[in-house]
Amino acid sequence: MNRKLVFLLLLLFGLNGWADDVKFTMSAPDIVSTGEQFSLTLSLNAEGEDLKMPDLPNFDILMGPSVSQSRSFSVINGKMTQSVNFSYTYVLRAQSEGTFTVPPASVKSGRNVYQSNSVTIKAIKGRQPAASSSSSGNSQGSSSGGYSSQGSGNAPTGTASKDNLFIQFETDKKSVYKGEMLTATFRLYSRVSLSIADQTMPSFDGFWSQDIDLPPADQTRTREAVDGIIYNVYTLQKKILIPQQTGTLYIEPAEMVFNVQQRVASQSIFDDFFGSVQNVRVPVKSNRIAINVKELPSPPAGFKGAVGHFSLTSTMDKNNIKSNEAITIKTKISGSGNLKHITPINFSFPADFEVYDPKTEYNFKASESGISGSTDFEQVVIPRFAGDFTIPSENFVYFDPSTQSYKTLSTEEFRIHVEKGSDEQNKTVVSSMSKQDVKYLGKDIHFIKNQGSKLKPKNSFFFGSFMFFLTYLAAMLAFAFLVFFQQKKIRENADIALMRNRKASKIASERLKAAANCVKTNNKEEFFDSVMRAFWGYLSDKLTLPVSELNRDNARATLTRFNVDGSTIEEFMSLIDTCEMARFAPTAVNEPINELYVKAENLMSSLEKQIRKKA
Amino acid sequence: MIMKKLFIILFILCGTLIANAQPEQLLKQANNYYTANDFDKAIKAYESILGQGLESSELYFNLGNACYKKGELTKAILYYERAKQLAPNDDDIQFNLELANQFVVDKIVPLPRPFFVKWGQSILNMFSSNGWATISILTFVVMLVFAGLFVFARTTSLKKLSFALGIFVLAISLLAFVLAGKQKAKLARHNHAIIFSTTVTVKSSPDESGTDLFVIHEGVKVEIKEELGSWANIKLEDGNAGWVKKGTFEKI
Numbered sequence: 001m002n003r004k005l006v007f008l009l010l011l012l013f014g015l016n017g018w019a020d021d022v023k024f025t026m027s028a029p030d031i032v033s034t035g036e037q038f039s040l041t042l043s044l045n046a047e048g049e050d051l052k053m054p055d056l057p058n059f060d061i062l063m064g065p066s067v068s069q070s071r072s073f074s075v076i077n078g079k080m081t082q083s084v085n086f087s088y089t090y091v092l093r094a095q096s097e098g099t100f101t102v103p104p105a106s107v108k109s110g111r112n113v114y115q116s117n118s119v120t121i122k123a124i125k126g127r128q129p130a131a132s133s134s135s136s137g138n139s140q141g142s143s144s145g146g147y148s149s150q151g152s153g154n155a156p157t158g159t160a161s162k163d164n165l166f167i168q169f170e171t172d173k174k175s176v177y178k179g180e181m182l183t184a185t186f187r188l189y190s191r192v193s194l195s196i197a198d199q200t201m202p203s204f205d206g207f208w209s210q211d212i213d214l215p216p217a218d219q220t221r222t223r224e225a226v227d228g229i230i231y232n233v234y235t236l237q238k239k240i241l242i243p244q245q246t247g248t249l250y251i252e253p254a255e256m257v258f259n260v261q262q263r264v265a266s267q268s269i270f271d272d273f274f275g276s277v278q279n280v281r282v283p284v285k286s287n288r289i290a291i292n293v294k295e296l297p298s299p300p301a302g303f304k305g306a307v308g309h310f311s312l313t314s315t316m317d318k319n320n321i322k323s324n325e326a327i328t329i330k331t332k333i334s335g336s337g338n339l340k341h342i343t344p345i346n347f348s349f350p351a352d353f354e355v356y357d358p359k360t361e362y363n364f365k366a367s368e369s370g371i372s373g374s375t376d377f378e379q380v381v382i383p384r385f386a387g388d389f390t391i392p393s394e395n396f397v398y399f400d401p402s403t404q405s406y407k408t409l410s411t412e413e414f415r416i417h418v419e420k421g422s423d424e425q426n427k428t429v430v431s432s433m434s435k436q437d438v439k440y441l442g443k444d445i446h447f448i449k450n451q452g453s454k455l456k457p458k459n460s461f462f463f464g465s466f467m468f469f470l471t472y473l474a475a476m477l478a479f480a481f482l483v484f485f486q487q488k489k490i491r492e493n494a495d496i497a498l499m500r501n502r503k504a505s506k507i508a509s510e511r512l513k514a515a516a517n518c519v520k521t522n523n524k525e526e527f528f529d530s531v532m533r534a535f536w537g538y539l540s541d542k543l544t545l546p547v548s549e550l551n552r553d554n555a556r557a558t559l560t561r562f563n564v565d566g567s568t569i570e571e572f573m574s575l576i577d578t579c580e581m582a583r584f585a586p587t588a589v590n591e592p593i594n595e596l597y598v599k600a601e602n603l604m605s606s607l608e609k610q611i612r613k614k615a
Numbered sequence: 616m617i618m619k620k621l622f623i624i625l626f627i628l629c630g631t632l633i634a635n636a637q638p639e640q641l642l643k644q645a646n647n648y649y650t651a652n653d654f655d656k657a658i659k660a661y662e663s664i665l666g667q668g669l670e671s672s673e674l675y676f677n678l679g680n681a682c683y684k685k686g687e688l689t690k691a692i693l694y695y696e697r698a699k700q701l702a703p704n705d706d707d708i709q710f711n712l713e714l715a716n717q718f719v720v721d722k723i724v725p726l727p728r729p730f731f732v733k734w735g736q737s738i739l740n741m742f743s744s745n746g747w748a749t750i751s752i753l754t755f756v757v758m759l760v761f762a763g764l765f766v767f768a769r770t771t772s773l774k775k776l777s778f779a780l781g782i783f784v785l786a787i788s789l790l791a792f793v794l795a796g797k798q799k800a801k802l803a804r805h806n807h808a809i810i811f812s813t814t815v816t817v818k819s820s821p822d823e824s825g826t827d828l829f830v831i832h833e834g835v836k837v838e839i840k841e842e843l844g845s846w847a848n849i850k851l852e853d854g855n856a857g858w859v860k861k862g863t864f865e866k867i
Contacts (some may be wrong), residue, residue: 264662
């Protein structure tokens, strides 16, 4: 236990020791001109002694080493930290042109000896060797956003001509595809001490722009030779630009106003001594850069403007759910490129799904290497009905400028099994049924008719045609024909009735004669039969009624219609009754048949008289 | 019996007049092209049937559909209108015509018409000319049957009934006769047209110097009131009228 504690403590102290690790660094300007004085600084964050400087055969040591040290103590929450800074400064001058390497120096601190890094210094031929210099140690990056140039060969207070001060845009590419990233760097080149008074940045028309944090390399001042003159170079801004249109786009000049310190011509020795300096406002304009933006080669279907290099993952949180539960489909497009301009992938969901708009989240960083990170889409859908559904795979097409070709990524095909949700179905009481309108997915014309009426000549009408009127005529003729025949038949029938009427009494008297014969032979059966036939036949012929339709009732009615006397009808009825009875029961008739014959003869003559009168 | 035979004979006569196997084959072929989404060939086949001087509402309808599918909406409208003239009461034709008319640029609100005119129009448009003619003949035959019943009826009540029904049916027959005549006249007049030029400026007089009244676009249905030289007086369904050059429209 104790051991462990001790170990832990040791470890902590050890870490503490690591934190104040000793660093010994050498720094000097990258580029100098011959004859120029410059300083080479060795700094050590501990107390040091016994500095061993290597030989510097190509440089004159004008001064040094001058040692300066600083100490600081700080107490934070009762914890004291101490920092020490030792620095050794040499003032050097390059003897000739060339690139020289200063080998590492070494210093002893405590018990250890530390080696510094080596530096490489390029010396170029100096123009206008320094007349007077106001070398001012290392006054790099002075406060309040101002930039002051280190005392260089030329007077820092020289006139603010183009030689002394200019600003410039630089781009990493001059010809890009639409949507391809490029980096623009805005730099200040100066040989005078100055501070920024005002600045107007261009609007970058036609580009989507994004400021990026300056990488550490650009945060410090560098020295750079332009046309043989050494400038202090400050990186003011770095931007990622993505062209949004094709053609030649321009980065318009930026305009800046600097306050430049300018020495006034000395009036007296005091002025000279104290240095009479005046601030002058100097407006500066940067260059104008033309960027050639090429149209993307003929884009394939499904391309929506993504340019860069991407990878795609798509996930669905659940694939086995109940109806009315939500599913989230996440699509992540990661990589580098115009991530800001990626449109959500359009999934084709089944028509019954309730689909919400996708949520877009950008997780990208703009850095020197471009825009990288990811664009995430989150889409929530709610299946309203049970069933098995498939969300087909969708394509994401992007243009890769490095290979100058289109690439296609695909999402997964999702299969969803939706079960009936328990929320509504298990309810025993249905408060209201919600009916759903049939969803119309599209509208189209009705399909062609495959069968129908026959083709007929153009502008041919049944109406008014010969056939039309012929049909009328035919119908009328047929009707007339029918009526004519019917009438004729009626007339013929009527003629037959007349004949029968005429012949009725003759036939009746003949039948009665036959009955008379029967009286002589005393054939009773034959007698009654012929009497009946005589009377029924007579009535049938006279009244144009078939014998089969005659019976007592309609005979009485018909006779009444013919205005036959009531007594005569009664007599006729009794005679018929007697005859019928005699036919079925001959013994029941007591009257002698000769008397009946007389009766029948009388009746016949009276009927004849009365009916003929009517007819 | 005789009547029936007469009709059969009539129908056979009509049949022999119309029957022509070749165009029927062509129509079937065209329908097959349409089903196979080969609209160009379908249109050619349909038009060759029209070129033989034959027509039917189905032919115009199918041709209209093929034009619609090919994107020739103005032509589609023209053919639908022609189909509608031959079959005024067909729902499919009406539906497709309305769909095609949605692509017409101009929104023309027809003038409101009195209800009896509307009813009259809808009754008139229940059947085509041939339909009304057939109805006229059929009702006439029914009238004759009632007349026969009237002549041969024995009882007075039957006579009365058949007389009343006969008069009623005769009235229908006469009405159908008149309507058949009207439908035929409407078709024969060809006084409606579809604008075929993309844009047409309607002038106040039959002259290039006439005042520009309004502009209409292709697909609009107009009524031709009068023709004068190379100009025609047209009237829109909303009542606006003016003169346009002949050749900017196609008569239905």
